[in-house]
Amino acid sequence: MTANSIYQLVNNIDPSVNGFVNVLGFYNPGDHGGGDFFWDSTANEDVDGGTIIKSAFPGVTIGRWKRRYTGELNVKWFGAKSDGSNDSVYFQNAIKTGLNIFIPEGKYAVSGLVLQGNQAFFGESTLSELQAVETDKPILTMGEFSRVKELSFYSATYVADPNFCAIKVNNHGYSVIIENLRITGGFTNAVNCIDSNNVSIFNCFISGMVESQIVISKGTHNVIENNTMEKCGGTSFIRLINAATVIIKNNYIGGSDTDRPSAQGIYAESNDPDYHFAVLIIDSNDIDNIGGQAVAVVGYYSVRIKSNWFSAGRTVGVSSVYLNGCARIDFTGNDIYTSGYMGLQMADCEVGSITNNQIEQCKDTGIFMLRCKEFCIQSNQIGSLTPKDPNGGCDMKVGLSENQGDYNIISSNIFKGNTSTNLYYEGANNVINNNISM
Template sequence: MVFRIRPIIGDSFKRKERIGNRRARFSSLLALSKFDFEEEHEMNKQLDVHTDTESGLSGELNAAISRRRLLAAIGMSGAGMAAGALMSGGIGLAAPRGSVTEMVYGLSADCGSCVVPATIAELRVMTGTVTGTAFYVTDSGQEGHFYYDPGDTSSPDDTGLVLVSTAGYRFKRIYEGPVHVKWFGAKGDGSSDDTAAIQAAINGLAGGGVAFLPSSTYIVSSTVSIPYPNVKIMGSGSSTVIKAAAASNYETMISASGLSGIEIADLVVDANKANRTGLTVRTVAILLASCTDSSVDNCIVQNTIGGGGIPGVGIALGGVSVRCKVTGCILKDCGVAGKAADGVYTSGTQNLIMNCIALNCTDTGFVIEKSSLSGIIGCTAKQCGAGAAITNASAADVTGNFIDGLTIYDWSASNTGGIQIGTPNASLGALLNTRVSNVTMERVAGSGPSVYARQQGGKIIGLTLENIRINGAGTQGILFNATDILIANCHIYNTTNAGIQSQGACERVVIEGCYIYGGSFGIALTTGCTGCHIVGNVMIGITGQTNYGVYCFGTGTNINCIMNTIENVTVRKIGYDAGTLPNVFSSVNAGISTNATATATALGTLSRKFQIFDKDGGSIGFIPVYSTIT
């Protein structure tokens, strides 16, 4: 490659002045015109967003210097090309003085302002004088510029950012923005163990920053831990794969605990369940435990597995995480028969699962557990045991969780249903003020209700189910046991049992504006259901199916059926057991249906009347009102 240099006139260039220290020489290099070059380094292309602040130099070179500008000045694509002696006798490309060995070992005259090509091995065995010289490391995948820091005698050799020679010299990489895991010796060849190299790259981010994994497959044999806040692990999308080593026996692949500002983005994390037959633990691909303001974005997570009676997890926002997000992720092939796994799990406060896809997760696609003010937004679950769950298994109350936008296709969990809401064990913490809305569900196989709100410990108080479209259910469309529940504007088709059914003691229930087609019952209210209002619903039976419109079982009290439309049922429009007497007022065949009339053998005194109109508004007469009936 031929570089063209455009001179810049200014105080920075004093052609006959010899630069006497490192800071002055690098400032001069920066002041040079930029070389034109033909290609950008892959990492700079990927991570331009991280280069808008200039913070790469450390130690004595902590000047405001841009890595990109420096590399442009000395020829970023000119790996191994010397750029020294640019100041002596005119501007031009410098030739190395002597051999590489002489340059590295200090056997030639002082190079002045040279940039000397060298390997990592050569720097590590250096014994000569190096003050005043910059080095360009030429090892494949680890290329970059280093300088000697005479003031540092303690930094350890981490291969990527600091190299230590046998003489105790510390050579420090000149960089800005992300650190590259291959600088630290990661091979990314799909067979070498890259755990230590990746961990070293992350450990180099004590002040925060980005660890970048370019397109490759990286094998990890133990947990990669994030020890510092404000750290991001970033790949190149689906071509960057972090894969658990075959036969390895550890739980979590990438982990951070109690930190803020953690980001994991644009990579594949593969727990490799098929090749870890000796596992004695469950597996979790990504765990942010009790983290704050952190996220997992645009990742593909796959092949986790349960163990020890505990579900595996693709991505977990565990503990008491606060304001954390999982966005744009795909969770697939998690769990096997008998060792189920969830797609995404979250606990804590104000956490969000957004625009994610769960595919073939044998437990639950998306789980909000022991959490408050957390939500599932715009997600899809296909062929999972259950599509989603909002539950509380703790002794403390939780509140304000929601689902807003969820499509579920083909679920199979008979015990939880397609969506589980509730308190599934004996813990006494209540689930308060939960909302599920804008949901589409289609069942292909399996059993169980579509939406199941169940309380086995603490109460479910304040539940709203609205705008839910259900096609097919193993049993009920919506099965609930709750207090203060609103079921509104739901469309339920082709259930094998009731379209909507209560279970156990339920108080203050409103079911309004729903359309129910088929099922053995349109709406069924069981014993102990009180304060119920069934208002403005449409229930249509299927020919040949034994069905009721509304049926009230047992001894429910204060049940009002108002202005419902019930058609094509084969038994009764509204039926009830002897212990229940619902209050009915509906329209039937353009007439009035009510069970609130009084019997009489003779009319009493006519006191008032109210007028009846036809469909065009014309009066067709009056209905009398009698002050007494005898």
């Protein structure tokens, strides 16, 4: 037997006569909410509106209509309309089953969705769009071992509310995967992780946001990889506060149309004794054409910054990379081009290496080190290596300035065409040799 809708199944079909029914749609035939149902005459479990449905046929007091299906659930089965009306209750009914949820192509108005643990939530590429209907809560909150992918998140309203983000990873979220998303519009943050571990955010496109686009506060072993981020309205694209062991790799950050030209690419700060041994790895990123610092790191125990392209810090008086109070630093193979102040600015850092970097076209100093000790600064090319104008003008005043530092080795660097001096150093027990000035 067939029924045109779930309403007809519930109200007009006598299950004692017709125990198997093909329903053509949830509201109307062809709306993708239908399916095959069978009658379980002894069932009495809670209904969910999509896979388990109670009959309202006169005289029926026990039993349930049950959907035949394999694999993930479809939100259309639960009544989601994708017509601009609020679909949150239908989504949440699907989520309560604890099973994986598929969102077909369409635009769904939702807010306040909460994934259960071990649950996947995915769409039909980014053509499946979740649009915020409330601006004081996340669209989606994720828990342990949950996963979201192939979706768009959008807010037409720009609101600075700490609870208003596209995705929030709840306290103690563990092994969460966020992938292949498009997050645009006026959320406060695209992704906000609080005290969460093993969160992976990759292959996402993020544009807009009122504050930082990705925020990680506390937690450990989190990865941000292969994302494209533009038009940041906050002070930084990525913000880390007491987050230990974070890997930021192969991301593109920036663009000339950034909403706040002075926004930093990555800001990381560790000041909590519980996170004293925080580790940060920034590898193979392109942070381009922004006015703020490409990277600013304060108080991290171990910092590796490797193989990045930084064309940032373009605002006058702003350095491209700033490190303060850090230790165990590996700054290798980076290309810093065009900074409004210093290429690499360091203060009160200890133990590490600065090797094989190319730093050019900075307004003031290529590498500036204040009260830094036990560093090997070797095999770097520093200076006006690629003049910006055809007459060969040079912006950089000092190639490398090492002030009040001890036990540093400055060796085998190439300095070219700096207007004040190529190398300035002071302090005790420093070794200076084999540097070349051109």
